[in-house]
Amino acid sequence: MRLFSKPWRTGGRPLSLLLVLLLAAGLTVAIPGCTTNPVTGRSQLMLVSENQAINASRTAYVEMLAPARDEGRINADPEMTARVQGIAEKLVAQAVRYRPETADWDWEIAVIEAPDTVNAFAMAGGKMAIYSGIIEQLELTDDELAQIIGHEIAHALSAHTAEKMSVALASNMAVVGYAMTGERSQIALTGAALGAALAVQLPHSRAMEAEADEIGMELAARAGYNPDAAASLWRKMAAQANGRHPVFLSTHPAPESRQRDLTRMADRFRPLYDEARRGSVPTHPVN
Incomplete structure (x- = not known):
């Protein structure tokens, strides 16, 4: 699966391949699949259901990590792994408060x-990964690391993998539909899993990014991590990207206004952070 070592292009044949794979895997529904974001209530196109995306992501996650696992590069640094997993556990506990049914997900980072x-990155069903480079090159504090992990958890909570698969499917269905038959073969599972993996590498929309910023910051604040770290994280990201284009920015677009928006947002969530730091369960309403 070396295919996933580089960002997947979003135009031309690669995107068409994604749609062919999704259609071949039988992931469409017979009626328009409109639903609402399970956290924010935003209307989402869902031709691929969240459960279908979770099943596909479960397989894709294993396949995507296989090369690094074979090379001994998964959780190779015990100290870094413990740090990441400790922060993730606190954030997942808050995520389950958002959506209690996600307690049954097989969360993993x-x-x-x-x-x-x-x-x-994050996939449907709480399957996540973080590369050591983002931690080391940006010299992340725990508060900043919590913003990244919270942001990725928010993508999973908001069913963004299923949404990206659905939007891609809808936008190209007419083009690739002629190639499909009613047959279902043994490649169906592989096609669905590959479709989920490719969807991870398609850019998030601005709406998805705004949701993940807000939800992720709230999760982190409730878990006792400083919301001001979101803006400092993106300042570091912008500085690190000088003259280059990190993979993270290929899938997580960073408009110039993002730091300003995050700074304003932090003011809203600071009471939750203050409550958490005092050791109480944050109950402060967020407007």
Whole structure:
């Protein structure tokens, strides 16, 4: 699965391949699949259901990590792994408060040893990974690391993998539909899993990013991590990206206004952070 070592292009044949795979895997529904974001209530196109995306992501996650696992690069640094997993556990506990049914998800975060890779991602069902490069190159504090992990958890909570698969499917269905038959073969599972893996590497929309910023910051604040770290994280990201384009920014677009928006947002969530730091369960309403 070396295919996933580089960002997947979003135009031309690669995107068409994604749609062919999704259609071949039988992931469409017979009626327009409109639903609402399970956290924010935003209307989402869902031709691929969240459960279908979770099943596909479960297989894709194993396949995507296989090369690094074979090379001994998964959770290779015990100290870094413990740090990442400790923060993730606190954030997942808050995520389950958002959506209690996600307590049944098989939440998992892998730390991939890749010093030159500035990236992190989440798949449906709480399957996540973070590369050592983003931690080391940006010299992340725990508060900043919590913002990244919270942001990725928020993508999973908001069913963004299923949404990206659905949007891609809808936008190209007419083009690739003629190639499909009613047959279902043994490649169906592989096609669905590959479709989920490719969807991870498609850019998030601005709406998805705004949701993940807000939800992730709230999760982190409730878990006792400073919301001001979100803006400082993106300042570091912008500085690190000078003259380059980290993989993370390929899938997580960073408009110039993002730091300003995050700074304003932090003011809203600071009471939750203050409550958490005092050791009380945050109950402060967020407007």
